[in-house]
Amino acid sequence: MTKIRTCLFPAAGYGTRFLPATKAMPKEMMPIVNKPLIEYGVEEAYRAGMTDMAFVTGRGKRALEDHFDVSYELEHQIKGTSKERYLDATRHLIDACTFTYTRQVEMRGLGHAILTGEVLVGREPFAVVLADDFCVNIGGDGVLAQMVALFQEHQCSIVAIEEVPADQTHRYGIVAGDEIAPGVLRLSAMVEKPQPADAPSNLAIIGRYILTPDIFDILRSTPPGAGGEVQITDALMQQAKAGRVLGFKFAGQRFDCGSPAGYVSAINYCFAHFDY
Numbered sequence: 001m002t003k004i005r006t007c008l009f010p011a012a013g014y015g016t017r018f019l020p021a022t023k024a025m026p027k028e029m030m031p032i033v034n035k036p037l038i039e040y041g042v043e044e045a046y047r048a049g050m051t052d053m054a055f056v057t058g059r060g061k062r063a064l065e066d067h068f069d070v071s072y073e074l075e076h077q078i079k080g081t082s083k084e085r086y087l088d089a090t091r092h093l094i095d096a097c098t099f100t101y102t103r104q105v106e107m108r109g110l111g112h113a114i115l116t117g118e119v120l121v122g123r124e125p126f127a128v129v130l131a132d133d134f135c136v137n138i139g140g141d142g143v144l145a146q147m148v149a150l151f152q153e154h155q156c157s158i159v160a161i162e163e164v165p166a167d168q169t170h171r172y173g174i175v176a177g178d179e180i181a182p183g184v185l186r187l188s189a190m191v192e193k194p195q196p197a198d199a200p201s202n203l204a205i206i207g208r209y210i211l212t213p214d215i216f217d218i219l220r221s222t223p224p225g226a227g228g229e230v231q232i233t234d235a236l237m238q239q240a241k242a243g244r245v246l247g248f249k250f251a252g253q254r255f256d257c258g259s260p261a262g263y264v265s266a267i268n269y270c271f272a273h274f275d276y
């Protein structure tokens with residue numbers, strides 16, 4: 001059994017689709033009702049057995065570090081009151097996990113952000129969570145926990161995939177491959193943000209990955225692709241050529257909280273299904 005200890009959170013992006021909210025605040029701190037997106041991501045990783053939370057941040061992202069730290073003044077203020085319980089879950093994560101940070105100085109794409117995180121990850125398999133892809137699976141395992149179980153069986157990179165409307169392929173990395181088990185594809189094609197006519201399927205990669213550490217060497221020699229950015233899909237394609245990437249149709253629901261419509265849907269869904 002290979003333990004996956006580290007979850008990497010690329011969080012250096014500007015979040016321009018949420019301006020002006022993201023002018024001085026990280027997109028990852030936007031709340032789903034009362035809990036920031038990043039905390040849901042860290043919880044999902046923790047429930048999947050990970051305790052090393054590694055963040056690739058950038059300018060203007062200090063709130064992320066402050067969130068996963070004690071706040072003496074505030075905690076002193078609410079000590080002994082009914083409000084103390086609001087911080088219980090966060091305090092538990094702070095106690096149970098370590099949090100490390102590095103900065104991506106130039107926004108050169110998700111692939112480059114992941115490579116920037118190498119210093120925090122080392123040479124072992126790791127998970128990646130894009131916190132603005134918010135995932136819930138009521139009554140079942142989180143998406144990362146499902147992927148960790150699959151990793152134990154196959155020991156290769158895994159990307160979470162889901163069907164998207166055919167006219168939306170230009171917003172995602174789109175994949176194709178052979179189904180080797182129900183909901184599990186061995187990927188043979190991956191295209192970043194194709195127009196519908198060029199898309200190999202309507203199966204899109206969403207923001208959950210398990211990557212083997214050779215991805216760093218591949219990323220180092222991956223030239224900028226679509227949009228002038230270093231694309232993780234281009235690097236994954238190199239692993240896929242050796243049959244070393246699976247696509248996984250996870251159980252659960254995903255909301256694209258990087259867009260206003262997805263964000264509002266996530267809040268409505270959570271408010272209807274959870275107690276606040």
Ligand code: UTP
Pocket residue numbers: 010011012013014015016017018027056104106107108109110112113130131132258
């Ligand atoms: P997005 O393109 O969805 O995020 O990147 P963005 O750039 O923050 O948002 P918009 O499009 O301007 O509204 C997907 C993920 O990759 C990270 C982002 O933080 C986000 O979590 N990312 C992207 C980086 O960390 N560095 C990059 O250079 C690019």
